[in-house]
Amino acid sequence: MSRVGKAPINVPEGVSIKIEKRLVTVESKNGKLAQRIESDGISFKQEGSQLVVERATDSKRHKAMHGLYRMLVANMVEGVSKGFKKELELHGIGFRAENRGQLLTLQLGYSHPVIFLLPDEVKLETETKKGDVPRVRLSSIDKQLLGQVAAKIRDFRRPEPYKGKGIRYSDEYVRRKQGKTASK
Numbered sequence: 001m002s003r004v005g006k007a008p009i010n011v012p013e014g015v016s017i018k019i020e021k022r023l024v025t026v027e028s029k030n031g032k033l034a035q036r037i038e039s040d041g042i043s044f045k046q047e048g049s050q051l052v053v054e055r056a057t058d059s060k061r062h063k064a065m066h067g068l069y070r071m072l073v074a075n076m077v078e079g080v081s082k083g084f085k086k087e088l089e090l091h092g093i094g095f096r097a098e099n100r101g102q103l104l105t106l107q108l109g110y111s112h113p114v115i116f117l118l119p120d121e122v123k124l125e126t127e128t129k130k131g132d133v134p135r136v137r138l139s140s141i142d143k144q145l146l147g148q149v150a151a152k153i154r155d156f157r158r159p160e161p162y163k164g165k166g167i168r169y170s171d172e173y174v175r176r177k178q179g180k181t182a183s184k
Contacts, residue, residue, distance in 0.1 A: 005066030009051040009074045012081045017051060019044045024073055028080040031141045035072050039065040044073070051077075079141040086150040088136040092157075092165035097126045097134045104136065108157040108167070116156070122149050135170070 011017060018025040024044060025034045037044075041056035042065050053070040055062040078084075090097055096107040104124060106114040118124050118138075122145065125137040136153065140146040150169070159166035161177040168174060 003067075005053055005055065005063075005070045007070070008047075009053070009070065009077055011046075011049050011051055011077060013049075015077060015081050017046060017077070019046065024076075026073070026076040026080050030080050030083060033076040033080060033142060035069070035076060037069060039069070042066060042069050075143045079143055083139055083141050084143045084146050085137065085139045086146055087170040088138070088150060088153055088167055089170050090134040090136070090167055091159065092163075095134060095157075095165075096128065097136050098128075099124050099126045104153070106153075106156060106167075109165075114156050116153060118149060119145065121145055 015026060015028045018027070022037045023034055024037065025032065027033075039062070041059070041062040043054050043056070045052045045054060051073065053066060053073070055066040090106070090108070092109055094107060094109060098105050102118045102120065102122075102124060104116045104118060104126070106116070108114055121142055122138055122140045125139075127135045127137065138146055138150055138153075140149075154167045154169070157166045159168045159172070159174045161175060162179050164174050164176060166174075
């Protein structure tokens with residue numbers, strides 16, 4: 001059996017799960033998420049405050065879908081109960097970030113500012129302190145959308161290995177290279 005798929009999903013208080021034919025809907029005071037189940041061999045059963053994912057056969061496809069859909073629904077439950085957060089840091093001289101609502105404006109050393117409009121599901125906050133790197137904080141109930149938006153922002157200026165300039169996640173380590181050395 002799949003190690004990921006066989007673990008039950010604990011449903012916290014205040015979170016309701018509705019299972020229809022091919023649609024799982026998770027809802028709480030923080031929001032509502034839905035996941036369509038494309039595989040025929042996967043079924044969900046609610047037992048008290050736990051949700052169990054079952055598969056019809058031991059075929060390779062059903063084993064893969066078992067773990068996948070269990071994690072997708074578990075992320076939905078965690079998202080509507082706690083939420084997800086990502087923090088990006090801007091390393092570089094003159095790099096700045098500011099926001100007006102859902103519009104993020106970045107100064108990244110280009111001749112023009114980079115303007116990015118975030119989806120309404122993602123909350124945005126920027127912080128600039130004197131003597132510290134500018135930070136962009138993103139939060140959402142949808143883990144997949146949050147990761148996609150953070151990766152798109154990071155792609156505007158990926159961290160480079162020689163000086164370490166660029167946009168990176170707060171917990172990311174950039175391995176530095178030595179560069180050229182003068183010969184004697």
